[in-house]
Structure formats: C-alpha cells, structure tokens
Amino acid sequence: MARGGGGQAVNQLPIVRPGLEDSSSPYYLHNGDHPGLLLFFNPLVGSNYNTWRRAMIVALTAKNKLGFIDHSIDHPRPEDLLYGSWIRCNNMVISWILNSVTRDIADSLMYMQTAEEIWTDLYERFHESNAPRIYQIKKLLSGLQQGSMDVSAYYTRLRTLWDELRDYQPTSACTCGSMREWVNYQNQECIMHFLMGLNESYAQVCAQVLMIEPLPVIAKVFALVIQEERKRSIHYGAPKTGVDHSVILNNVNLSTTTATTLLRTSQGGHCHFRNHTVDKCYKLHGYPPGHPKFKSQVSQESAQVHQASSAIEIHQYTQGDSLTPNQCKQLIEFLSSKLQAVRVDAQLANLWRVGFIDSCTNSLYI
Known part of the structure; x- marks a missing residue:
C-alpha cells in the first residue's frame, strides 16, 4: 500500500496479464494443451482437405483458438501486455496444425510465422472449386x-x-416460415x-415410410429400416445344418476310387473276361437295342411266350379247367x-447300369 500526495492510502493491485487465469479467454492454455497434441486422427493428404478442414475447425473452436486462424484476433504489438500470450497460443496452434498433416506437407509449412x-x-x-466438387458429389449420390x-x-x-454437399450450399440465418419449408x-x-x-x-418398409404424413426426419427413417434389418436377421436367418460337406465329398471320392479299382481288377464269373462283371453281362441281362444279337433275343422271348401260351392251351384242354x-x-x-x-425295364436298367459303370471305369464293353 502506498500513500498519495495528500497523505491518503492508495491500493496498488498486482499487474496480471489478462487471459492467463480466465478459462473463457482465447489466450488461456489448459494443462492438457501441449505441442504434441493430435486434434484429428486422419492427417491431411490433399484429397481429404474438406473433411480435414471441418474437423480442425471443430477442434479449434472447442479449444477456443479459432481466432488465431480466421483473423478474428489481431496480432498485438510487442509492447502490448498480450503479446507474450499471443505468441504462446499462436505457436501452440501451429504445432497442432503440423501434427495433423503429412510429413511432406508439414515440411512446406515449417517456416511460416503465424497459424493464420x-x-x-x-x-x-x-x-x-465449388462447381466441380458439387457436380462430383451429386453424381455419386x-x-x-x-x-x-x-x-x-x-x-x-x-x-x-449429404453433409459435404450441404457445406457448399449457402446458409441463411432466417427463421421465418419459408426457411422452415426449405x-x-x-x-x-x-x-x-x-x-x-x-x-x-426393403420395398415394403419403403412403402410404409412413404405413407407417413408428414414425412419423419431422415434419422427416424434410418431407425425404421435398421429395425427391419435386425428383425430379418433374427427371424429369417439361415439355420446351420451342421453337415460337414467335406467329409461327404471325401467319402464319395473314396467310394468311387474303391469301386473303380474293384471293377478294373474284377473278372466276370460267367464269361471269364477281364473288366467284365456280372452286372454288365449282356448274356445274363439281355442285349440292348441296336446290338446285333438283339433281334435273336426278341425271337427267343417270343418263342418262350408262344411256348407258354401253347402250354396254357394244352393245360386248358387236357385238364378240363373251368376257363373258357x-x-x-x-x-x-x-x-x-x-x-x-419286364423285358424293356430290364434293358433300360442294364443300359443305365452299364453307362454308369463305363463312366467310372472308362473301359469298353466286350
């Protein structure tokens, strides 16, 4: 405390530079603010500039440092009390920007003096430029x-x-009815x-949404569709049968290999030819149509039928049955x-059986 010229006591307050203690001041730096802080996880590479710029604006606004890049905070003179605080905050923002770009881009920015x-x-x-990018976005949409x-x-x-396209569109602060309609x-x-x-x-859920009057917000529509997707995954999910198809395939391959080996090494017991089994013996099961011996086989069968009919007639007249x-x-x-x-079915069965065995053994019939 000091006394004035009239002998009265005058209170002298200590000089405190503004912004060092006030958390609402743009010159205030929190204990967690340091030059190595990363504000955005996806660094600027050039093509993602619009997304990067938006993320950095959000982060710097949260840090109350946006004024150091948009020229809303003037550069103080060296004799100003805020000059030292401004230098500290400006260099801090520069460090944050350099941390959020690639190494090549950071090297080209290293010797610039201000964050702005x-x-x-x-x-x-x-x-x-707005026009080419707007065209590209609308084409993608x-x-x-x-x-x-x-x-x-x-x-x-x-x-x-949508959000990127909206960023290119002009904004208005109007709150009248026309703005609400827009x-x-x-x-x-x-x-x-x-x-x-x-x-x-999803045609059914789309029809249900379009029937709502007035239309809900887009977030609500998304919620309705995602609920439909989850419901389908619960009720209409494909159940697992638990069948190991690889085991079945291995068994089939093993059976085919075994059958092929047996057929190739087998010797028919009736005709005694190699690779000629009883299953495909024409002499036992009949000759297929087109074979030279097919007609003689038909003649023999007809003779057998004739003999059977003659025997029936003889039996009829000799035994004195009651048949007319x-x-x-x-x-x-x-x-x-x-x-x-019976003869036709047997021939067809023989043809199928012989064809199947031939496809497995890759051998010719004798």
Whole structure:
C-alpha cells in the first residue's frame, strides 16, 4: 500500500496479464494443451482437405483458438501486455496444425510465422472449386446403391456425401416460415435418396415410410429400416445344418476310387473276361437295342411266350379247367404284355447300369 500526495492510502493491485487465469479467454492454455497434441486422427493428404478442414475447425473452436486462424484476433504489438500470450497460443496452434498433416506437407509449412498464414496457404493449395466438387458429389449420390453393404454402412456413406454437399450450399440465418419449408424440402430429398438406393427386399418398409404424413426426419427413417434389418436377421436367418460337406465329398471320392479299382481288377464269373462283371453281362441281362444279337433275343422271348401260351392251351384242354377259351386268350395277352414290360425295364436298367459303370471305369464293353 502506498500513500498519495495528500497523505491518503492508495491500493496498488498486482499487474496480471489478462487471459492467463480466465478459462473463457482465447489466450488461456489448459494443462492438457501441449505441442504434441493430435486434434484429428486422419492427417491431411490433399484429397481429404474438406473433411480435414471441418474437423480442425471443430477442434479449434472447442479449444477456443479459432481466432488465431480466421483473423478474428489481431496480432498485438510487442509492447502490448498480450503479446507474450499471443505468441504462446499462436505457436501452440501451429504445432497442432503440423501434427495433423503429412510429413511432406508439414515440411512446406515449417517456416511460416503465424497459424493464420498456414491456414490460408492450405486453403489456396487444396481447396477445390465449388462447381466441380458439387457436380462430383451429386453424381455419386445419383448412382449410390446399397448393393452388398448393410443398411448402416450404406446410410453412413450417403450421409457423408449429404453433409459435404450441404457445406457448399449457402446458409441463411432466417427463421421465418419459408426457411422452415426449405429445411423440410431438404429432409424430403434425403429420404428419397435413401429409400431409392435400398435393395428391393426393403420395398415394403419403403412403402410404409412413404405413407407417413408428414414425412419423419431422415434419422427416424434410418431407425425404421435398421429395425427391419435386425428383425430379418433374427427371424429369417439361415439355420446351420451342421453337415460337414467335406467329409461327404471325401467319402464319395473314396467310394468311387474303391469301386473303380474293384471293377478294373474284377473278372466276370460267367464269361471269364477281364473288366467284365456280372452286372454288365449282356448274356445274363439281355442285349440292348441296336446290338446285333438283339433281334435273336426278341425271337427267343417270343418263342418262350408262344411256348407258354401253347402250354396254357394244352393245360386248358387236357385238364378240363373251368376257363373258357375267351378267358384263356385274355390271360395269354396279359402275360405277353407283362413279359414285354419286364423285358424293356430290364434293358433300360442294364443300359443305365452299364453307362454308369463305363463312366467310372472308362473301359469298353466286350
């Protein structure tokens, strides 16, 4: 405490540089703020500038340091009390930016003096013109389909393009009814894009959403579709049969190999030819149509039928049965048809059996 010229005591307060203790000041640095801090996990490579720029603006706003890149905080003079605090915060923001870009880009920014200068240089280097990028985004939106993606991945991809496109569109601070209608129209466009890109299996839920009046927000529509997807995964999931197809295939291959080996080394017991088994012996099972001995076989079978019919007639007239001649004729026709059917079935079965065995043994019939 000091006294003035009139002898009165005058209170002298200690000089404190503003911003060092006030957490709301842009010059305030928290204990966790250090030059090695990484504000965005995905570094700037050039093509992702729009996404990187948006993430850095959000992070610097949370740190209350956005004024050091958008020229809202003036560079103080060296004699100003805030000069030292400004230098500290400016260098801190520069370190954060350098940590969020690739090594090559960081080398080109190393000798710039202010964070605002670095921010402007990156904008001029990597910022794309609005018209080509808007055209590219709208082209991607028009051709985007769910395809093999699940609903969540499809919606995430779609939402990323929407948000980037909205960033290029002019904004308005108007809160009148016209602005509300414009917001509702944008929401309707998002819903239409989302529903049109879904697979055909979601046609029913799309129809249900379109029947809602007024249309819900896009987040609610996404929730309805994702619920439908989860319900299908619970009720219509394909059950596991537990059958090991590899074991079955191995068994089939083993059986085929064993059968082939046996057929190749077998010797028919009737004709005594090699690779000629009883199963495919024409002499035992009959000759197929087209074989030279097929006609003689038919003649023999006809003779057998004739002999059988003659025996029936002899038996009829010698035994004095109660069958009439008409009944005997019907019986002979019935036996002949049955014998013919049995012969044809046997020939077809032999053809199938012989063809199957030939395909396994790759040998010729004798």
